[in-house]
Amino acid sequence: MAILHGSWRDRESCFFLWGETWRRLETSVSSDEDIADNPFALNGRELQDLLDRLSKTHQLAVTETFQPASQILLLPSQTRKEGDRVPQHSAATPDGELTLHPWRVEGFHLDPAQAVELLHSLPLGQLTESESFVGADLQFWSHVARWTLDLLARGKFLPGLAVRPDGSLESLWQPLLDSATDTDRFHRFAKQMPGSCRAYPDAETGVSPSPQTLLRRFLETFTDTQVRQHTGNVPLPPLNSPVKDWLESLSRPSPRVNLGLKQAEPLATALNTWIAPVSSALSGENQFRTAFQLHPPVENGKDWRFDFYLQAADDPEFLVSADTIWNHAVDRLAVRGREIDRPQETLLSGLGLASRLYPTLEAALQTPRPKGCDLDPIQAYEFLKSTRWRLQENGLGVVLPPNLENVEGLSGRLGLVVRAEPPKKRAKLGLKGLLDFQWQLSLGGKTLSKAEFDRLLTLGSPLVEIDGEWVELRMADVKAANEFFDERQDDLSLSLEDALRIGTGGDTQTLGKLPVVRFEASGHLQALMDTITGKRRLEPLDAPQKFKGELRPYQARGVGWLAFLERWGLGACLADDMGLGKTIQTIAFLQHLQERDDLDAPTLLICPTSVLGNWEREVKKFGPSLSVFVHHGDKRPKGQSFLKTVKQKHLVITSYALVHRDLKDLQKIDWRVVVLDEAQNVKNPDAKQSKAVRQLETQFRVALTGTPVENRLSELWSILDFLNPGYLGTPTFFKRRFAIPIERYGDTDSLQTLRSLVQPFILRRLKTDKDIIQDLPEKQxxxxxxxxxxxxxxxxxxxxxxxxxxxxxxxxxxxxxxxxxxxxxxxxxxxxxxxxxxxxxxxxxxxxxxxxxxxxxxxxxxxxxxxxxxxxxxxxxxxxxxxxxxxxxxxxxxxxxxxxxxxxxxxxxxxxxxxxxxxxxxxxxxxxxxxxxxxxxxxxxxxxxxxxxxxxxxxxxxxxxxxxxxxxxxxxxxxxxxxxxxxxxxxxxxxxxxxxxxxxxxxxxxxxxxxxxxxxxxxxxxxxxxxxxxxxxxxxxx
Amino acid sequence: MLFFLLNSMIYNLSEVNSEREWWVQQWLDLLDKYRFKKRLERGRNYARKGNVLSIDFKDQKVLSDVQGTEDEPYHISLWLDNFSNEDWEFVINTLSEQVIFSAKLLAGEMPTNIEDVFAANGLRLFPFSLQEIRSRCSCPDKANPCKHIIAVYHLLGDRFAEDPFLLFQLRGRTKEQIIEALRERRAGDNADSAPVEVSQKAEEKPIKIETFWKYETPLDSSLVVVSPPMQNETVLDILGLIPSSNGNGGTSLAKQAATSEQVRDYLKQVYATVSQNAISAAMGGSLTDSEGASTDRTEFEVL
Incomplete structure (x- = not known):
């Protein structure tokens, strides 16, 4: 598979797209004199073929009319022993010294509209290695392109009118990067821009544009192009020239405005006036912005302090106090290695804008050199809850002290501390099993009695300080808490499944409408929680006496893990890399049950037909104490004779095909354990065999697979749903909550949540893991x-x-x-x-x-x-x-x-x-x-x-x-x-x-x-x- | 039982939105009081038809050329009585006592109580009557103001909207002078106006080879779901109406305001359409199953 690359070429106003594939380099490919062709680059036809293929396989938006072009690119290159120079292939691991060297590359010039389509059609997440046809440069621009959609959706753009050097007029839509979110993104993207995006030196100056310039120009072009595409058919009101001409041009693909300079001048003046309050955000020169810092009241005080600063746009922690600003009557002020242009006026115009958005400020501005003002608790609360967003959204900075940052977070919320333990009788609990639990009210990490809670309410402040942390008392939470004290707490129940969700930090969990802010497990529930959250290392289990062989240390831990989940009746997926010995861990585990006298019913192992023999052999070799019956072949027993045969055995091995066909017989047995080998065979939840395995009765389910199950979401759901039915929700819910955000948008938050939810049930060791590799022979x-x-x-x-x-x-x-x-x-x-x-x-x-x-x-x-x-x-x-x-x-x-x-x-x-x-x-x-x-x-x-x-x-x-x-x-x-x-x-x-x-x-x-x-x-x-x-x-x- | 109200933060944007800036209005109101309505109308017509060829601010004067009935345009100058240096010292002292004046002015807004500043010093910023506006026109008409002056006067309103400091200039101090003077007052005794060493040029950004082919950042979580603006408020609400731009079509005030509102309403619709289209494009455009399109993060309920 070849890799696509490309970047924005500002001077040509086009996106250059090219392809790269690895080729064997026969002869010397670069002499010093001329710029040679990049030997890894695809030629025009190969590139078109690749694009055609990708348009079918990956729905890439490709048209036939891309314009062929050739570009000089600066690429990391290496001087070989032979004395010639070769470019580094983008996916190769670099070794040796690399220098930038120019290469000629064939490719296509895409106009902005074509580039918009192409970039939006690229996959946003990281694909597996074999599929990754998107180069780093292209991936970067696809993320920036997605940002432009966000700007459009949030109305972060402004219409304008520009004069071209030849005196003609053009309308334009400019991106408006005034909010804190977008300035942060701008700096982040500029920092993360891979060098390959800037590999195109200017033909005249030989210099590559700075990341900031390139990024800004890209945003400008793509905002303009896309707004024009999306204005739709909003009817134009009956207006006179020149406003009419201008507005008309803004909804056409071509920016030309047919007006004379003279005619347009008043309009241009009016527009300048109009955008004055945000002009610094448009020009991209807002190196500093006015910012506000909120401080909680000092001891015994009631009032909050609200201070004024100038803040560096690219470093929120770089603050210059109003006092410093007022002290310097200068045009330019140097502070800690930075230079502020017109410091007083910058601060003042920010204060002017802020007073428009937040009239409470006006009173504070009626002094000659205000440094800030006081806010009463209600005002502070309002500021935290709404005003701050409004200020940030409009180009002003807001700084909160660390003990206020959690005010929105869960940890500060009014919620419950729950202490749970398993019920006294030691039966296998299972996912739906109910736990014994007690609860206490908690606020800001501190537990509260009813009296303390009532006292807090009488303070009359929506913000309360608990041990130095400020937390919010939400109306809805307070109401829920009161109900909690009053009524039906006895109706509440807590299952092991609930405990796992809460304990693993999956999505927020509530109990009787109140969030559970802390969960404490006691008794052996604590061991469970600690183990599955990785706080406690897996206990290795000594190989059973009758096990013929040796367990490597990680295998002993694997067996221990199976035994551990078995005690709780929680299904386990052993997903070790191929070659790490899932088979012998399973055998040792069964023998462990046998040794414990706990193998009172036969175990069913289901595997692909091709490994039936292998399993039988391995069991005989490593676990001869287990009696095995391979259920297959046309002479296999049915009905009563099946039951009779099977009941005397420890282990019954059969194939996926037969599980479906002989389901009636297999269902008659209450299996001790059901093991799916090569569990990816049930990846399609609607397949007959997948449905069949779900209908088997058992106390404990195990899935074995060597594929990276966590990366294949439908497979993951299917296997987990076999192991622990219902745990990941219905397929529809799962798709909406996890599969789409993760697979389509590469959403790492959702991925993280999902990982923490499934992690307790999946044990996957890689042969490259440090503590595994030392257990493994070099050749196996x-x-x-x-x-x-x-x-x-x-x-x-x-x-x-x-x-x-x-x-x-x-x-x-x-x-x-x-x-x-x-x-x-x-x-x-x-x-x-x-x-x-x-x-x-x-x-x-x-x-x-x-x-x-x-x-x-x-x-x-x-x-x-x-x-x-x-x-x-x-x-x-x-x-x-x-x-x-x-x-x-x-x-x-x-x-x-x-x-x-x-x-x-x-x-x-x-x-x-x-x-x-x-x-x-x-x-x-x-x-x-x-x-x-x-x-x-x-x-x-x-x-x-x-x-x-x-x-x-x-x-x-x-x-x-x-x-x-x-x-x-x-x-x-x-x-x-x-x-x-x-x-x-x-x-x-x-x-x-x-x-x-x-x-x-x-x-x-x-x-x-x-x-x-x-x-x-x-x-x-x-x-x-x-x-x-x-x-x-x-x-x-x- | 609970004690606080969340919704006290209702922003009154209508003030910003729907009307002309108050100081422009005040200027134009002065004109409306003029007794000779016919001449007034003719002057407005001139403004509307583009007869005003130029308006320039030269020192404390407005200089303008207006095309009249003759071939050569008439030359008009217009000025107010300047305040003395001493008066200005007082005014600037008063301005410096409350930073809100500078803040509003620098944000493109004339503070509503600006006249108080001048009144405190026995002055008026705005002329009280038309007579206070001195003017001269090269036309043969003996009457003052003539229709040419009225045309210029009318258009000046827009210029004031654009830059509220211009009124100050007519009274004898430019924006730069005022800003400079205010800075010094603020700095006071602490003044430290030592010139700042000019820092190095924008740093060169060499291309880094180690990260040349590296971009392993996952898509920013906040860009996964593309959503409409908060409280459906956009920059249009912040900026308000586009000031009248009918430089050569100066129709009635009412009509100008109507135009600005039409433009605003049109742009609002455009913004809403663009927003919707962008959101649906971000969801994959072609994606038809509504179930797939939503990526809600409801709390994980026990299923």
């Missing part, structure tokens, strides 16, 4: 057991039967040949049944149609790749079959929607180098690289990958390790995960077992490659090759 090998599909199994068995007959009747070289041939064919079937003879088949479309459905390995590969790509990882896939590499590449490209690289024997040297270079260096390059074991197993350096998949096996660890070492070598900074695929029930599994068992045979295997197989006698060979029927998988699921 796992065997991935994949089931065969029914078609695979059928083909496998046919092959074995056909060939064994021939082998039995042959000898010597012929027999050897037959055995080796059979081995190859069986391995192909394990990859995909149609891989047999694929080379000679013309039409390869049939296999592509049935890739996922036809092969257990492909299913598993897709799942693992999706997870790793979502985490920003990169992967190598090794295969020994060149044909297979081709179809796999085609399939994965379609499936992942991304380019996939493929290198094999026939790849030419130049292409080979290009691919490797691209994989290693293109910041947005393809994350998946398929290599044939022979062609790619040696020599290459592919350290950017941190996953290696051995899709099919060459039973020679030396060869496999050599391939793995493409990744695991100098330059590798990440932990590497090696996934070795094995089809269950086949020779692959049996050979795997032999190697693992470390029998004498294993040494033979390791030493000789595959030739030892040809030495086996026919019976042993048959035993080795014969398919274990129980490993077959349903096919009808995908």
């Amino acid at each position: 090998e796992t065997t991935v057991f994949c089931s065969l599909t029914a078609q695979q199994a059928r083909r496998y068995q046919e092959l074995v039967e056909e060939s064994m007959a021939k082998i039995e009747s042959s000898e010597g070289l012929q027999r050897r040949g037959l055995v080796l041939g059979l081995l190859t064919q069986l391995k192909q079937v394990c990859n995909h049944p149609e891989l047999l003879g694929l080379k000679n088949r013309k039409n390869k479309a049939t296999i592509l149609d049935r890739m996922t459905g036809g092969s257990g390995k492909v299913q598993r590969l897709e799942e693992l790749l999706e997870e790793s790509i979502a985490e920003g990882d990169r992967a190598l896939i090794f295969t020994q079959f060149a044909e297979w590499g081709k179809v796999l590449k085609a399939h994965l490209e379609k499936r992942l929607g991304r380019e996939v690289l493929y290198l094999y024997g026939a790849t030419r040297k130049v292409q080979r180098e290009a691919m490797v270079d691209r994989f290693q260096h293109d910041p947005q390059g393809p994350p998946v690289f398929i290599l044939s074991l022979k062609a790619g197993g040696t020599g290459l350096n592919l350290t950017r990958a941190n996953h290696v998949f051995h899709f099919d096996r060459w039973w020679n660890p030396a060869v496999e390790n050599q391939a793995t070492d493409r990744v695991f070598r100098i330059g590798q900074t990440q932990n590497v995960q090696v996934h070795k695929f094995v089809s269950t029930g086949t020779l692959e599994e049996k050979i795997h077992d032999i190697i693992e068992s470390k029998q004498a045979l294993a040494e033979q295997v390791v030493g000789s490659g595959e030739s030892w197989l040809t030495e086996l006698d026919t019976d042993r060979l048959r035993n080795l090759l014969l398919l274990d029927r129980s490993a077959i998988v349903e096919e009808d699921e995908v």
